[in-house]
């Protein structure tokens with residue numbers, strides 16, 4: 001923000017005419033390559049993007065776009081230029097360790113100094129320029145949002161839920177670490193939503209299946225009145241039906257949609273999901289990542305994992321997969337049992353016309369921030385039958401709508417923030433090329 005203000009000041013003080021050398025010093029151009037703008041149309045071949053300060057000022061083919069004199073040019077030939085990715089479900093306070101009890105017992109005091117900064121850096125390096133944190137300790141997460149969004153800490157644009165709203169507290173955190181607010185009744189639910197809104201929450205998160213229909217209705221109604229969306233973590237068909245009857249809709253999300261064994265949802269559920277425009281957040285990688293690491297522990301030797309974390313924490317995370325027999329872990333069992341049903345239900349929803357987001361739950365077990373987004377995109381394509389382009393639009397424009405930020409991020413268009421990634425490859429042919437994010441620009445600033 002400081003850099004941005006200085007840039008604006010410089011522009012105001014000298015009030016230079018457009019394209020003069022002084023102004024052009026602030027102008028960057030990405031020249032060459034294929035542009036996928038996030039709107040779902042055909043890519044621009046041999047394209048160009050002009051940025052001034054933190055904004056995009058022009059996007060188009062080289063042939064029709066004027067390059068301002070004196071602009072600094074970055075050659076992007078042979079690469080793919082896309083909007084920065086948006087992840088609507090992350091957790092800054094966890095880094096993929098397999099044992100949450102151990103994690104919160106050991107690292108509570110290192111959240112601000114080590115863990116949250118490491119998560120923020122890993123997300124940004126993976127090309128994720130905006131995120132929604134869906135559940136963390138109250139004091140730490142509001143502090144983190146301020147740190148990142150003020151420019152004091154490198155990281156993606158950060159939107160947060162604050163604590164989970166639940167019927168019972170989570171078991172693995174201490175008395176000091178407050179990541180849950182317990183809802184007593186509908187009136188209390190409204191009060192807690194209002195309090196969170198006042199504190200600066202951007203979204204409300206419900207996390208268990210024991211909230212009653214009346215309590216959920218109070219949460220949805222109060223949140224919607226305040227202009228906030230709700231993300232509901234629910235698995236069973238009955239809990240989903242209850243949430244739908246309680247008023248979830250209009251780009252609120254169902255997190256972990258598809259989980260559990262049944263091969264299909266009843267028709268009334270699918271119809272309500274589509275009619276009420278609830279956005280689907282599958283978080284497949286949160287299950288499949290665990291299966292991948294249990295079956296191939298070598299994955300924890302990935303240099304990006306080592307690069308992103310403090311050495312002692314990395315070794316502790318690695319140990320949590322190497323020294324424990326996780327094939328007995330109940331989540332591994334679930335990952336295998338639920339897979340066929342999840343794939344079948346996700347396809348059912350896709351075929352019915354439901355809205356799909358890309359949502360990773362990154363930071364959870366075996367789901368490190370550096371890998372979550374590209375893996376989720378690949379898994380979502382494989383399990384729903386979405387096209388590569390549909391997945392890319394979900395990860396950019398659709399997710400910007402879910403976060404109510406569609407006027408400023410999510411697509412490459414003049415006037416929007418210059419949140420841009422440059423991918424070494426062609427994700428329209430091989431979606432797994434999303435793993436190879438070569439450069440990340442956020443608000444006009446090149447981060448790597």
Ligand SMILES: [Zn+2]
Pocket residue numbers: 089090091134135361
């Ligand atoms: Zn989560």
